Amino acid sequence: xxxxxxxxxxxxDHAVVIAVTSxxxxxxxxxxxxxxxxxxxxxxLQALQRVNEHLLMNNPAELLLxxxxxLTTDSQQQQQSPRIISSTRHYGLEVGRFCFSSEExxxxxxxxxxxxxxxxxxxxxxxxATQRGVLSALLDHQTASCPSEQLKVLFFGDAVxxxxxxxxxxxxxxxxxxxxxxxxxxRRFTMxxxxxxxxxxxxxxxxxxxxxxxxxxxxxGVRVDEAYCLAEAPWGPILSVFRPxxxxxxxxxxxxx
Amino acid sequence: xxxxxxxxxxxxSGQVSELKVASSSNGNSRGLWEEKEEFDREHLGLPAxxxxxxxxxxxxIAVSSRVLFRTEREQKVFEQKGVEEYLRYQIEHENExxxxxPAFPFVKALETVNARLRDLYPQSEELxxxxxVTYNHAxxxxxxxxxxxxxxxxxxxxxxxxxxxxxxYLKAWQTNLYLxxxxxxxxxxxxxxxxxxxxxxxxxxxxxxxxxxRVAFDGDAVLFSDESERIFKAHxxxxxxxxxxENEDTLLDHxxxxxxxxxxxxxxxxxxxxxQRLDCPIRTYLVTARSAASSGIRALKxxxxxxxxxxxxxxxxxxxxxxxxxxxxxxxxxxxxMFHVEGAAEMGTIAxxxxxxxxxxxxxxxxxxxxx
Numbered sequence: 022x023x024x025x026x027x028x029x030x031x032x033x034d035h036a037v038v039i040a041v042t043s044x045x046x047x048x049x050x051x052x053x054x055x056x057x058x059x060x061x062x063x064x065x066l067q068a069l070q071r072v073n074e075h076l077l078m079n080n081p082a083e084l085l086l087x088x089x090x091x092l093t094t095d096s097q098q099q100q101q102s103p104r105i106i107s108s109t110r111h112y113g114l115e116v117g118r119f120c121f122s123s124e125e126x127x128x129x130x131x132x133x134x135x136x137x138x139x140x141x142x143x144x145x146x147x148x149x150a151t152q153r154g155v156l157s158a159l160l161d162h163q164t165a166s167c168p169s170e171q172l173k174v175l176f177f178g179d180a181v182x183x184x185x186x187x188x189x190x191x192x193x194x195x196x197x198x199x200x201x202x203x204x205x206x207x208r209r210f211t212m213x214x215x216x217x218x219x220x221x222x223x224x225x226x227x228x229x230x231x232x233x234x235x236x237x238x239x240x241x242g243v244r245v246d247e248a249y250c251l252a253e254a255p256w257g258p259i260l261s262v263f264r265p266x267x268x269x270x271x272x273x274x275x276x277x278x
Numbered sequence: 279x280x281x282x283x284x285x286x287x288x289x290x291s292g293q294v295s296e297l298k299v300a301s302s303s304n305g306n307s308r309g310l311w312e313e314k315e316e317f318d319r320e321h322l323g324l325p326a327x328x329x330x331x332x333x334x335x336x337x338x339i340a341v342s343s344r345v346l347f348r349t350e351r352e353q354k355v356f357e358q359k360g361v362e363e364y365l366r367y368q369i370e371h372e373n374e375x376x377x378x379x380p381a382f383p384f385v386k387a388l389e390t391v392n393a394r395l396r397d398l399y400p401q402s403e404e405l406x407x408x409x410x411v412t413y414n415h416a417x418x419x420x421x422x423x424x425x426x427x428x429x430x431x432x433x434x435x436x437x438x439x440x441x442x443x444x445x446x447y448l449k450a451w452q453t454n455l456y457l458x459x460x461x462x463x464x465x466x467x468x469x470x471x472x473x474x475x476x477x478x479x480x481x482x483x484x485x486x487x488x489x490x491x492r493v494a495f496d497g498d499a500v501l502f503s504d505e506s507e508r509i510f511k512a513h514x515x516x517x518x519x520x521x522x523x524e525n526e527d528t529l530l531d532h533x534x535x536x537x538x539x540x541x542x543x544x545x546x547x548x549x550x551x552x553x554q555r556l557d558c559p560i561r562t563y564l565v566t567a568r569s570a571a572s573s574g575i576r577a578l579k580x581x582x583x584x585x586x587x588x589x590x591x592x593x594x595x596x597x598x599x600x601x602x603x604x605x606x607x608x609x610x611x612x613x614x615x616m617f618h619v620e621g622a623a624e625m626g627t628i629a630x631x632x633x634x635x636x637x638x639x640x641x642x643x644x645x646x647x648x649x650x
Contacts (some may be wrong), residue, residue, distance in 0.1 A: 212361055227434030230425040248416035252330045252434040258450035
């Protein structure tokens with residue numbers, strides 16, 4: 022079941038639909054009677070909104086915008102649905118749709134709403150969505166929560182370059198079209214005023230793997246701002262310095278099994 | 279399918295060890311990836327490509343793109359036409375490799391040492407690990423990788439930070455030496471306790487050895503602290519001599535490059551242990567304006583107390599360093615005074631400036647070499 026916020030509707034043909042769980046945005050408890058406290062993904066949502074603001078500043082008729090769906094699967098939060106809606110209003114979050122589903126059929130909801138990226142703090146949820154072909158990213162304390170002027174996306178290159186053996190899995194198709202759309206958004210800006218920052222990190226393999234990943238992303242129209250080729254050196258510093266809001270592993274391999 | 283699911287979230291939360299196959303009996307853990315790659319290479323008749331050592335085991339040398347390669351033309355485009363044009367230019371010329379820069383001979387020499395170390399100690403990870411650390415934008419990445427391939431350099435790790443500071447990575451990878459063209463970045467690294475120096479492109483470069491890595495160090499404010507230089511600058515030569523004489527048995531404090539000399543010494547000992555003292559592929563030099571008979575004694579005593587060996591100590595008693603360096607032909611010479619760096623470069627020596635200590639407050643063109 023989804024409730025639409027009429028005034029915030031985006032053009033269905035051009036918008037990039039991103040679903041985030043309310044558990045990720047607001048945490049799992051109510052901090053006071055009226056309004057939820059800020060959760061892990063709160064800065065992420067604000068960063069998505071800032072991208073929209075910049076896009077509209079450049080072109081008030083812009084149709085390529087993020088369309089945010091707030092998905093509630095947590096039954097406790099579902100009982101508090103008015104509080105969810107009033108909380109988003111309280112914080113000025115621009116949520117186009119509020120969807121309420123059970124854990125069993127939330128993926129159906131994602132598919133019906135043409136969700137192009139699903140963000141959750143729950144590994145099972147993310148995995149289920151991936152298996153049904155929805156590009157997903159798992160949020161945790163090392164991502165999502167950095168307040169930042171830019172939306173920061175980190176591509177995990179090892180998955181980007183995996184060789185194609187057999188038919189393309191639907192989640193990989195989803196990854197390709199999502200990254201192409203990010204690239205399209207980037208092209209609306211020059212380098213010095215971009216609200217988007219895109220990074221690439223490769224862990225396995227050496228420089229040739231990284232070169233392959235750079236070529237692949239370029240072929241999708243994505244402009245990579247920062248690149249890190251680790252050759253199995255520690256991950257930690259990359260995350261703590263780049264502070265991605267989410268990590269895209271191409272929706273393939275990582276979250277399955 | 280454990281090894282295939284390099285789940286980035288698992289990696290992020292430090293569970294990488296779960297993905298690796300259990301250690302083999304000689305203590306090195308070999309993941310299935312490594313064995314698969316070797317199989318592939320053997321299958322194709324290629325020699326197995328060595329894997330880069332773990333940062334904590336290796337001597338990590340971080341170099342920026344502007345010192346490893348020559349990028350003056352591109353720099354000009356950036357300065358005159360701005361970043362967008364600069365990136366467009368880089369992409370247009372992506373298949374044209376850059377020419378070698380001032381740090382190139384040094385990096386080649388490090389690889390020579392690695393080859394010798396691998397011969398003697400095939401299982402050891404105590405090697406030089408050369409990483410490219412650049413403020414450059416990732417757009418230049420493909421051109422840099424093409425260039426590394428063209429020159430057949432063994433660089434498998436790099437950071438292209440797109441403008442933000444790489445200091446976090448330098449620290450995490452336990453960088454033993456950072457070479458950059460930008461003095462501000464070098465100063466930032468020094469402030470974080472990382473040995474660092476600024477390099478410059480010079481038109482004249484004399485040939486250096488392909489078989490032996492030669493590293494030359496100034497003494498004060500490079501290997502040692504700048505305490506004695508301060509005395510000299512504040513009170514003059516006589517006071518300096520007096521101070522050194524009185525404190526002959528007091529150790530000098532350490533300077534920013536002491537640690538680097540130390541790791542070079544550790545690698546040298548690995549060659550000595552295999553009976554290769556005479557043709558050791560690493561040789562170190564002290565080139566100081568101190569004089570052998572007087573102020574030099576304190577320097578030698580300090581080195582000895584630190585347990586550091588230096589192969590040749592040259593006490594110039596204030597004479598110019600250029601001619602001596604021209605004879606040594608080091609792959610890199612570290613000095614805290616631009617006057618000496620420039621003097622060395624004029625004679626074709628590859629010199630690097632360590633912007634540390636009291637000498638930085640003075641005009642570099644001042645003659646500061648009179649009898650230290």
